[in-house]
Every structure is written in structure tokens, then in C-alpha cells.
Amino acid sequence: MNKHAAKLLLKKIKEHQNIIIVKHKMPDWDAQGSALGMANIIAENFKNKNVFVVGERLTKDETFLPETSLTDEFVSQALIITVDTGNKARLDFDRFDMARESFKVDHHLNVDPYATNDIVVEDAIACTQVVVLWAQLMKLKINKTAAHNLYLGLITDSGRFLFPRTDEVTFRVAASLIEAGADLKAAHDFIFVSSLKMRKWTNFAFSKLQLTKHGVGYIVITKADQDGWGLEYSEVKSALGTMAGMDEIKIWALVVELDDMIKVSLRSRDFSVNEVAEKFEGGGHRLASGAQLSSLTDVSKLVKALDKLIVKGEK
Numbered sequence: 001m002n003k004h005a006a007k008l009l010l011k012k013i014k015e016h017q018n019i020i021i022v023k024h025k026m027p028d029w030d031a032q033g034s035a036l037g038m039a040n041i042i043a044e045n046f047k048n049k050n051v052f053v054v055g056e057r058l059t060k061d062e063t064f065l066p067e068t069s070l071t072d073e074f075v076s077q078a079l080i081i082t083v084d085t086g087n088k089a090r091l092d093f094d095r096f097d098m099a100r101e102s103f104k105v106d107h108h109l110n111v112d113p114y115a116t117n118d119i120v121v122e123d124a125i126a127c128t129q130v131v132v133l134w135a136q137l138m139k140l141k142i143n144k145t146a147a148h149n150l151y152l153g154l155i156t157d158s159g160r161f162l163f164p165r166t167d168e169v170t171f172r173v174a175a176s177l178i179e180a181g182a183d184l185k186a187a188h189d190f191i192f193v194s195s196l197k198m199r200k201w202t203n204f205a206f207s208k209l210q211l212t213k214h215g216v217g218y219i220v221i222t223k224a225d226q227d228g229w230g231l232e233y234s235e236v237k238s239a240l241g242t243m244a245g246m247d248e249i250k251i252w253a254l255v256v257e258l259d260d261m262i263k264v265s266l267r268s269r270d271f272s273v274n275e276v277a278e279k280f281e282g283g284g285h286r287l288a289s290g291a292q293l294s295s296l297t298d299v300s301k302l303v304k305a306l307d308k309l310i311v312k313g314e315k
């Protein structure tokens, strides 16, 4: 981590009374964990700050009140800290440009440096890992609530410490969060114990798997497929993980038809799927990216591009 940038973020927090923490739309646990972790670190270490965490929440967590009570005047005097959000278009806050200053804290490829300053650690497995490293470098206290939220981001973005960018730093960060009071069993039960309905859903979704001869596995979930299940997008997306961990599937893609868009999630153990994501209105990480299609008829184009990636033998 760039020490100059780390110190600069500390300085900016000290300078601003009003702080707004922004994460990406359709948040995951890394986005929410980073945001609530950062908010709790600021509240713990700096007195008398007005800290807001805006945008959609995965839980009915009412701490750090959302933007309903946020006036334009407040925003214009504020420092915005964004977490886990690579592209400006994904920010879950439509008054971003109104703020006095902004600071991006992230772990996605920094293709869109939209903030005044940033701390981006591209090889960090989770954004919460970046938040923890920053707090430790600045000798800030991480309280129990912060530790809990930060740990949730770490275990989800790393797939329980399985995904490729999990490294010794990840384990050091995990150890420090446990020392700071993160409750492993509570966190693991909260995130990983699911319902019978969800297991039935992932089984159904997996039954729709298609596999190319080069090793691209993909599942297309149409709107009709979702009828009667009553699932949120984040639940529908759990079908993605069913394709992981099989030798025959080198790259896997989940295509989900929603009301207003068709979302694509791409994963691989070895191939740079972000290259294909960027051709389909997306991006992200080398081995984990998101994209969009304008029509389901484009699925074949997407699959062809992914096949090509394998054929080219790019690693």
C-alpha cells in the first residue's frame, strides 16, 4: 500500500466533519463490510464526525444513517469515501459530484480513477483487506463491530480463503480481525448456512448447465426460470458458485435476465476473463468479472469470446 496515499486519507478524514461512505449498487458483503467497517473505524478513532453510509443495505442495519436525512449542503461539505467500487457508474449515490472531495478505497483494477485520490490494492482478495491494512498502517483501533463487518467481506470475496488471490496477507488480516473480536462461528453461520429452498434453487440452476468442448460452462437464467421462486438477484446469483471447482470447467459464466438488464458474472481459475468482460460493458478482476448483454441472443457471442480465451491459451 502506498504510504503517502494512506496518510493522505487519514489527513482528509481529520479535515472533514462530514463523511459519506459510498459502496456499489447491488452491494455484496465485501461492499457492505468495507463500508460499515470503515464507518466504525472512523467513529471509534475520531470523535464528533458525522458519518453516513448510503445506498442499499443487505441487512436492516440502521447504524450510520442512510441518505434520507442527507441535505445537499451536507454533501457539498463532505468527504466521500468510496469502497469496493471500480467504476464510477456503479456507485450507489447519485450526488457523488456534489461532494467537496472524494477518496476511492478499492481492490478492483483501477481503470476508472474517478475520485480525487485513491488507495487501490489490486492484488488484495477483498476490499475489506485494504481497509484493514490501511487502519493498521495508520495505527487506528478496529473495534469489534468493525472487525465483524470486515471479516464478512474477507470470507465472501475469498470464497472462504479458497480463491486464487488469497495469500499470507489475507490470513494475517483474518487473524487480526479475530483478535479484534470477530466471531468466526457467528459469521460463518450467518453467511454460509442457507435454506432448503436455496439448495433447491442452485440444484435447479445447475441442471441448466451447458458446457463447450473447450471448457466454458454457462448457465442462462431467464425471467421465466425465476418465476415462482421469489428470489432477490443476490440469491439468483448463488447459481454461479455451482460451476466452480470442476476440472472440465475452465471458465464459468452465469447469465441472468432481469427486468431492465441482462447481467453476466464470469469466473475462472486461470484465464483473464476481465478481457472479455470489458468487451461486454463490464470489468472487474482478472479472474472474476461482471458484464452486461443487451439481448439473450448475444449469449452465443459471449461464449464464443470465452472459448477463444481458452484456445489462445492465455493465462
Ligand SMILES: [Mn+2]
Pocket (backbone or CB within 6 Å): 030, 031, 084, 107, 125, 126, 127, 157
Ligand atoms: Mn470486493
